[in-house]
Amino acid sequence: MSLDPGFWALQTLNALQLSMLLFLLSIGLTVIFGLMHFVNLAHGSLYALGAYVAAAAATVGGYWTGFFLAPVAVAGLGILLYSGLIRRMRKSGPMAQVLVTFGLIFALLDLTRIVWGDIALAIELPALLDGRVSVFGIGYPVYRLFIIALGLAIFTALAMVLKRTQIGAMIRAGVDNDAMAACLGINVERLFFIVFCVGCALAGLAGAVAAPLLSVTPDMGLQILIPTLIVIVIGGLGSLQGAIAGSLIFGFVQTFGAVLAPQLASVLIYALLAAVLVIRPMGLFPAKG
């Protein structure tokens, strides 16, 4: 094993970058669940769709067009899903919701296959984010640093909105006790709708960000779904701190697991998940105490 500090710095950056990608995805899922008690398993498909929209838009107008268009397009689809499907399912209990959104995964998967085909798509990076910079004496891809910075920026922005603004207070009240919040005159349904759209937009953004790093394939949404669910279960449902903590734990366990114990790499995170479920079934930072 290498004792070179550059090697470990590199791995730490890798872990951070994976964490931030998962954070973008899990924050939407966890807040939607916390506020609406609605498990949207199709969240991963929205991520895949974001990647496809970004790849398609990038061939026309370059990377940044895709980067900004993907969240908007996916939020648009979120509005359609919400008004056509999810609003009707609000009162129908978790099992029906899980089944409907699980079915949505396959419907959306086949839709992307019909529209974009089975062959993986590519996305070119803009010159600004291409190449490498020297960090602690090692060359690290700029794009990965960009993902880390973007994840931290979104985290800070969401923390500010939730802590300091009126809408943040309303969301927190809704997560804590939605019936009481409604009694106090908060339009909880409208709040749900806004949060759902923002969650969808973040999933689309995560797809657009992941596209140049990974390959854009129809099943990318399925591949990311399990890690995302693990993140929110470890972190605790419904909270921002839970999402960031869960993402960091997943990213570091996955990365350093692969470095230190490659044979155990795929099992470690599940073992940790089991341990969390036994010791703290509500997760590390549940939204409700």
Place this chain on the structure above:
Amino acid sequence: MKTTILAALGLATVLSMPASAEEVKVGLLLPFSGVYAALGNDIEAGFELALEEYGSETEATFSLMREDTEVKPPVALAKAKKLILQDKVDVMAGIVSSGVLGAVRDLIDGAGVPLIVANAGNDEATGAHCSPFITRMSFSNGQVNRPMGTWLFDQGITKVFTLAPDYAAGRQMIDGFTETFTAAGGEIVGQEFTPFQKTQDFGPFLAKAKASGAEAVYVFYAGGEAISFVKQYDSFGLKADLPLFGSGFLTSPLYVNAEGPAAEGVITALHYVPTIDNPENAAFVSAFLQKTGRIPSEYAVQGFDAARALIEATKTGASDRDSLANALRQVHFDGPRGTLSIDPATNNIVQPIYVYETVPGEFGLSQKVLAELPASADPLNGCAMAPVSN
């Protein structure tokens, strides 16, 4: 009046049917959905093309029945049963995934229906689990990689780090390379198998490869993993100091354009690339391009040659299950890949392997053939079966 016309028409129909033609029912077992759908479509297109181009050489006619394996062994097994028992096919072709091949192997061997494998490369299928009814026109995992070990050592590279997904094919590909590379005198300084289809970020493994002191990296990845891997390898800037070699699926023409400039300079070995210089290949590439609008991949040529093997077998007069199986084991012809033959000891194909470099070309990326490594038959690997009967 009306009845006369109808009678005449009926008579004309009967007369227009060739008297001695044998109808061969072919069951195509391919993934048309799931992760390997793109491969299934390419194999199907190649198969149809060969029937169009070479079908007139034989007296037999072919009717195709397509079934979707969905890359799921239980589904594929049910579909294979349907083809054998209900549709009563004379011969089957296809199978992309080795897992699917393993699932249907006993059924096919027991029912005595010949199967022409058009992709699945697991070594056992023509080794310990070989069957006189299973003939492979694609490749075996070891076959593609074995010649690369010696070749790479001859290029002056003595220390290599290997990477592959952690499943049977990944291990067989790397074992094939390691075997000849170490026999030639090379040293494997590090070896990692990444969780199959669970690894999206290769960063941690790339950092290990860089720190290992290797002179080159040899890998096997395919499909989405190959695209992610090649792009990430380039993004870390490893290509300059640590050249990337591998099994040719890494930079398959099917998806190399999704890898983009990151794939330039990667040197890999495969049984087919569209730029092989021979007249059969030139004709094949232009016919395939005309039919589908795409450059053919190795999967397309496997489908094409699977159908050609079937045509060659029927030319010997074979038309039922037993005679077709026997004839398929003795097939040999010159195709886009060069001179091909089936080794009757294992029923695996014997074919040359091409070392190629991915280079920028006229339409996206292209393949520059660096060397043609001579064909050699696979070792028996525990295969024991009845010899062909004449």
